[in-house]
Amino acid sequence: MTKSSAPCNQHFVLASRPQGEVKPTDFNLVDRPMPQPGKGEVLVETTYLAVEPAMRGWMEDRESYVPPVKIGELMRGQGTGVVIESDNPALPVGTAVSGMIGWRRYLVSDGRNTPLQKLPEATVPATALNVLGLTGLTAWFGMLDVGVPKKDDTVLVSGAAGATGSVAGQLARIAGARVIGIAGGKDKCAWLTQELGFDAAIDYKSEDTAGRVAALCPGGIDVYFDNVGGEILDIALDNLAMHARIALCGGISRYNESGPLPGPVNYFNLIYKRSRMEGFLVMDYAKRFPEAITGLVQYLESGELRHRETVFDGFEQMPDALINLFRGGNIGKQLVAVKP
Numbered sequence: 001m002t003k004s005s006a007p008c009n010q011h012f013v014l015a016s017r018p019q020g021e022v023k024p025t026d027f028n029l030v031d032r033p034m035p036q037p038g039k040g041e042v043l044v045e046t047t048y049l050a051v052e053p054a055m056r057g058w059m060e061d062r063e064s065y066v067p068p069v070k071i072g073e074l075m076r077g078q079g080t081g082v083v084i085e086s087d088n089p090a091l092p093v094g095t096a097v098s099g100m101i102g103w104r105r106y107l108v109s110d111g112r113n114t115p116l117q118k119l120p121e122a123t124v125p126a127t128a129l130n131v132l133g134l135t136g137l138t139a140w141f142g143m144l145d146v147g148v149p150k151k152d153d154t155v156l157v158s159g160a161a162g163a164t165g166s167v168a169g170q171l172a173r174i175a176g177a178r179v180i181g182i183a184g185g186k187d188k189c190a191w192l193t194q195e196l197g198f199d200a201a202i203d204y205k206s207e208d209t210a211g212r213v214a215a216l217c218p219g220g221i222d223v224y225f226d227n228v229g230g231e232i233l234d235i236a237l238d239n240l241a242m243h244a245r246i247a248l249c250g251g252i253s254r255y256n257e258s259g260p261l262p263g264p265v266n267y268f269n270l271i272y273k274r275s276r277m278e279g280f281l282v283m284d285y286a287k288r289f290p291e292a293i294t295g296l297v298q299y300l301e302s303g304e305l306r307h308r309e310t311v312f313d314g315f316e317q318m319p320d321a322l323i324n325l326f327r328g329g330n331i332g333k334q335l336v337a338v339k340p
């Protein structure tokens with residue numbers, strides 16, 4: 001990572017396309033002129049930035065569901081901020097907002113060119129980027145619409161102590177299912193079973209994952225919520241119940257690999273078990289976000305749903321926070337407090 005002088009409005013821009021793991025040198029921290037709000041515009045100071053596995057894909061030069069970030073371009077990312085200058089009556093000074101702010105300290109918007117949503121009065125910014133943001137919405141629609149857990153189903157969740165997995169597993173538990181999480185490390189597994197109400201947790205880094213899944217799911221898996229792909233997806237496919245549903249949310253175990261990726265080895269089990277494996281993208285549910293937010297707020301208020309954030313302090317930590325995610329250093333949502 002290189003750093004230029006005369007700090008004012010710092011941006012992280014993409015310096016190089018990652019080869020394997022993301023490195024700090026894949027980004028440049030550059031100074032840009034302080035933006036000046038014009039007619040109808042607001043100046044927003046970033047408060048928190050979210051860090052997500054999808055960012056690794058956006059750094060590559062290939063089309064996905066969004067265009068790649070270009071070399072030299074501002075790194076894309078969601079965040080929260082506060083309006084510090086305003087010529088827009090809809091967004092007065094002091095308004096807390098969220099949106100695709102990007103990895104920068106300040107931005108100017110008319111509220112539409114970089115769409116900004118007002119945060120509801122009592123919403124904590126970190127929560128707005130986690131369980132009440134795209135993370136919670138991904139868990140909600142992926143689990144409830146694609147996975148469709150029913151009472152007494154056996155539900156398996158990978159990446160279970162991460163942001164999305166931890167919410168998805170709890171939603172299955174609330175639906176009356178028996179929930180088993182897979183996560184890396186004893187502390188993460190203890191959080192799942194002791195605090196989030198998972199029925200069991202498997203530490204895939206130190207346990208025989210295939211053996212434990214088979215032992216914990218003697219009647220097979222009814223719903224598998226997949227955040228990681230790779231070998232763990234193969235293990236889930238080996239243990240399907242009849243008419244099982246696999247919700248393909250992500251595949252972080254393969255995000256650092258390039259070239260043609262190996263597919264699941266045993267997908268014929270989908271035929272034998274008359275099962276369904278379906279990918280989904282949270283943005284496709286945009287029209288239904290309000291109904292999910294209402295449900296998530298209710299579960300938070302009743303105490304049935306819990307969440308956690310791992311927060312790095314300081315804007316300059318953005319690359320390290322992304323690297324941390326791929327090393328499993330986060331519990332719950334990985335965030336950076338831009339202005340600690």
Ligand SMILES: NC(=O)c1ccc[n+]([C@@H]2O[C@H](COP(=O)([O-])OP(=O)(O)OC[C@H]3O[C@@H](n4cnc5c(N)ncnc54)[C@H](OP(=O)(O)O)[C@@H]3O)[C@@H](O)[C@H]2O)c1
Binds near residue numbers: 163228253
């Ligand atoms: N479909 C959609 O619309 C949508 C939207 C948002 C996110 N996603 C996907 O959802 C998944 C979770 O995203 P998130 O933001 O909630 O991140 P997260 O789960 O909070 O963080 C990523 C976690 O992945 C685990 N991990 C890292 N490398 C791994 C590997 N090689 N094998 C297995 N696990 C590994 C780590 O936990 P451990 O310590 O347990 O390894 C890490 O904490 C990602 O695949 C992401 O791409 C999809």
